[in-house]
Every structure is written in C-alpha cells, then in structure tokens.
Amino acid sequence: MKKWLSCLFVVILFVGLLAGCGKKEKQSLGSKKDVITFWIAENFEGEGKLWESIVEKYNQDNPDVEVELSIKPWDKTPMNVALQSKRPPDVAFDWFSPPTDAYEDLKVDLLEYITPEEKDDFGPQVIARMLSPKGKMNKWPWYLYRAEWMLANGDLLKQVGANPELIQEQGWNWDEFLSTCQKLAKVGVYGYGDAQSPNTVNILLNGLVGPSISDKDPYEFNWIGAETAGILQRYRNLIFKEKVMPKEVLGIDIFGLHEKFSRKEFGIIRSYTAWVPNLEKEGNISKVYILPYQDQGGLEFIPYLGVGGWAVFKQNPSPGEEHLKNVVKFVKYISQPIDGEFIPMHWGGLPPGGNLRQKYIQGIKNVDPNLKFTLKVMETGKIARALPTAATKINEIVNTYISEAMSGQITAQRAVEKWTAEVSRLLK
C-alpha cells in the first residue's frame, strides 16, 4: 500500500512539474478583456517604473484591453525561445526582434495600419528603415537617435582651454581632437578612452566612408582600400603613436571605463548618451558634453541616425482582427510623447515624425547644449537604411581584424586586406 501511495505521490509531483508547460489563455479568466503582451528592456534606471505608470493609465482609459507589461533583461534568449515556439509577445522593443529577414511569417505588416498622414509625417526614409527585404513594415517607428558619441568632461576640457560648446556647434577635425587629448595628458589625465574600439571604428567607417555594403544584391563591400586603412590607422595610432589612449583600455569593459571617467582619469571617452546623467552624478562633473566625431583624411563625418521602434508580432492561433487593431492602437499610443514625457529623450531620441518632433521640441523648456547638439544632428544626419543579416556577419569579420590591429598584432593595412578577403568570400 505504501509503495502505491509513494508511486502516486511521485506521479502527481511529476505532473505538477509539467503543469506550467501548458498554453496560456489569451483572455483573462473571468473577463472579456483583450490581453496585449508587451515587452521592454530598461535603457536607463527607472524606465521600468515609467512604463508601469503608462500601462496602468492606458488600462484604466481602455477598459476593454489589458496590457501585460514585462520588463526583460538585455538578453535575446527569451525572444528566441518565444519565436521558436511561435508564441512571441504582441509588442516588443525592437532590440529584441530577430534579424530583419527572419521570422517574416510571424510579423505583422503595419503598412495596412498606417494612415496617409502618418506616412507623410514619418517620411520615406523612416518608413524604409522599418521595412523588411520583402517590403513588409515590421516595426512601428518610435524614435530617431544616434546614441553613441564621444563624451567629454566639461570641467577638464575648460581647464585645458578647449570649448566644448564651440566643438558641438562647429565640429572638429582629427588634429584638433588630438591636440585636445594631448593637452589633457599634460594635466595628468588620459586624453581619450574607448572600451569598445571595434564599435567605434565601425561608426567612423560608416560616417566617413558610408555603409559597409551596398543596398543592391549582389552586395558590394565598401570598406576597402587606402581610405579605410587610413581611418583605422589613425584610431590605432591613438595608442601606439600619439599615446593619448592607454593600451589598458583594451582589457576593460564599458563600466570600468565609466568608473575611470567618473574618477577624472579620462578627459574624453566614447560611450552612450544615456549615461550622461549618471556620469555627471557619479563623477561630480558639472557638465558632460556630447561631442561629435571628427572629420579626417579629407572626409566629412556624416552621422547616420537609427530609428528605434516597436516590433509587432502575430499570434497563433490568431485572436482576430479586433485584437490586432487594439495592438496597433496601443503601439501608436506609446510611440508619442505622453503627458510631456518622451522616454527616448533620456538617451537623446526624438520623435521620428517631422511634425510631431517639432511640436515636441517647442514644448521643451530647458534646451541645454547637449540637446541643441542632438537637435542639430537630427536635422543634418542621414537615416541609416536597414541592412540584411549578412551585414551583421560582415561586422563580426571586420571587428575581428580591428581587434587584432588595435592590440598591435597586425597593421591597419593588413587588417583591411584580411577583412576584404574574408568578406569577399562571404559575399560570393
């Protein structure tokens, strides 16, 4: 008897373990609310709380709908699992979404839901950025941005006679940047630091030479030749020839770099605009300035802008057209400033629609130098087009050889030769 009872207990335990594997009902039990699943990742501390209040208000104002917010870590595993099991969320921050040309059948074509006025306001470049290679609009535009810039300790720059606001207004070239770094070194700090040099070289190549591949299949690789090698050489020289960047930065991560910047061990670093408030607070720095990348080698740096958005997925089985309409309504709601708060502004993002952006800017009371610079970039920059998955692989190849060049293993020229050969093999 005891044996049978033990056996029964084990079976019940096992069944209980597997109970969580069942399908989740889309409708809330005992209610007729349409449930919308919504995933975000926090770009800054406190973003989650903002979203919670937005979602709470939306749920109150729309009693037929219940938005379920999930604040996810910066990890694509949950989305990968969700896509593989064909049960993605309804709406997700587009960082989570797979490569542009993957899982086409799971994505909603938002061209069916965009109005002519919205289309005009976004403009063809923003819309093109949201399209898949097959012409489906897989994401809804939320913000225009360029988040990676040089960040400078304003106190130290002024101490060495540099004018960061003038640099923001007029730009600077490579020699001027080097001169500033050397002046910083004379007052006992490292002129410049970068814990992600392959990313930075990518940005420089993109801005000075253009996108890595052409937009027409068969793709042509553009990061070749003497101009490209020159850009990498100049960056490499920061460590080995100009000695304004310590080689040690190659062995730390971005958080280590931020810590050293906060301790005033570096005058200028390459990082992300979202970190500006933190760096000012941690380092007791009166102002951290966002500085432009430098013109160099006779080339003018053109900032390429990204368009962040919301990925919208189909559900299986389909809850119906009404559900999709509710999802799109929610997406349009969260894509605009809400009660004066536009969340992407925390990292320098602005509304991508021209009219909406102007209206939002007019409402901003305190236009500080960094915001002026950001506004200027938004108007003068170019919107980067969506690149196919091959571009990610190309970046990996290029980054491999940039790392070898930056650590002194190979010369810049050799790095360019090697990556040109590898990419040509890949594109064949």
Add this chain to the structure above:
Amino acid sequence: MHLMLKKSIHNRETVAGYLFIAPVYLAFILFMLYPLVKAIIMSFTMVGTDYVGWVGFQNYVTVFKDYAWWPSVKNTIIYSAVVVPGAIFIPFILAALIRVMKPAAQTFSKSCLYLPQVSSGLVMSLVWFWIYDPFNGLLNYLIGKVGIQPQIWLGDVKTALLSLILMAVLAGHGSNTILYIAAMGGIPKTLYEVARLEGANWWQTVRNITWPLLRPTVLYVLIMSIIGSFQVFTPAYVMTRGGPGLATSTVVYKIFNDLFTYFSFGTATAEALILALVIITISLIQFRFFATDVEY
C-alpha cells in the same frame, strides 16, 4: 500455489519499480532525447530561421567554410590541451599532500579546496575579471612588485586565451582532489608497508603502487575533464565575449553566437552535433585504450 503467489508478488514489485523510474525516463525522453533528435533533424532541414525541407549536409559545409569555426576549434583544443593535464595531475599532487596531514588539517584543506566549487562559473569569471583588470587588478599589482610591466590580460590577442586557461588551471580542483583522496584511501596499506620494507622510495611507491591503483579514478577524471573543457563557454562569454577578435572564441561560444546573434538554427545545431561526435569519439578512444584493465 506458493509459486504463483511468489510470481504475483514479483510482478507487482517489477511494475512498481518501473513506475518509480518512469518519471526519470520520461524526463530523459522529454528533455534530453527529444531535443537531441530535434537538433539532428534541424541540422539537416533548417537554413537560418526557416524550415526549408531537407538540405542535406549544406549546414555542415557552411560550418567548415565559416571563417570563425577553425579559430574556435583551435582555441578549444589549446584550452583542453593545457587544462586537462592540469585537472589530472594538480589534484593528484594535492591529494597526496593532504593524505599525509593530520585529520584536522585534512578537513580544513579539503574544505578550502572544495568551497570554490560551490560558487558558479559566472561568479568565478567575474572575480577573475577583476583580477585581470589592467589598471587595478590583483595580478598586475603582484607582477608589478617583481618589476614586470602591467599586461592587458584580456585585451591582448596574445594573452587573452592564456588568461582564461590560467583561471581554469588555478581554480576548480576541489572535486577531483576529493575523488583522488577517496580513491587513495581504498589502497591497502599493506602494499605500502611491503614497498617500504623492500626499500622503495617515495617516487617508486607513487609510480608503482599509487598511480596504477588510481587508474579507474584517473580515467574518470580524464574523461570528465575533456568533456568539460571541450564545452567551455562561461569564461569566454562573461570575460571576453570571444574576443579580442576571435582570440577566445570557443566552439560552444560560436554555437551560442550563431544561435542568438544570427538566429542560424541549422548551422548552430550542426556545430553542436559535430562537437558531440568529437567528444563521443575521444571518450570511446579513451575507454578502448585506457580502460582495458579497469573495473568499476
């Protein structure tokens, strides 16, 4: 009648036994066998994220032509070639030293050696990340004391892989040491007494008595170390992300990258199966050549 009763009880016990092991078997089928079969099928039918029907060995050919595959294999082999002998001999020496200590000292030593095993690979990697910090890390501080220039341990292609190997060699010998200590305890003391009477020195005793009689344990440690080292991932992911360049990219890191960066299921599963086949082959060779006179 008695026989029938006996048979009936035996049958009931048999059925009960099967029912008790059924959950484990079910879990094995659901969480090990089914994913394995699915992965094999995926490697022959998926390109990118799409199921496209039978593609034969296309994914395998893609793997062998991938510029990042062979450096990852090379790094994994180098890593294993250093870490595995370390995992065999260092615990052996530690066990031999601990065996001759007083009981209290033995307990203390065993605890100190085993405690790091309790912490996860992630925690260890984060601690070593600090140790290798080029500005303020412990290692550069220590080598600075003897006049050596600070090194960019994780940021230089020449030292990055060596840094991960050093971490593996210096840490994580606790469980193997405990295994060796237990195995050494099973060696009859009379053999050592006889050897002493015959005039054998320490080295002769270790070579002719201890080492041969520890063979089953050594074989187990060898196989488990090879399996573990071929599947190294956490340090490469946490400390270097496979970089700089491909200097610390391992096979499992590459599989992870192909899956979660490129969503290339066919290629990733093909790589995983190649790795599994290599590990199985090596294990079989080890059993064939080293286990002839080992009984468990």
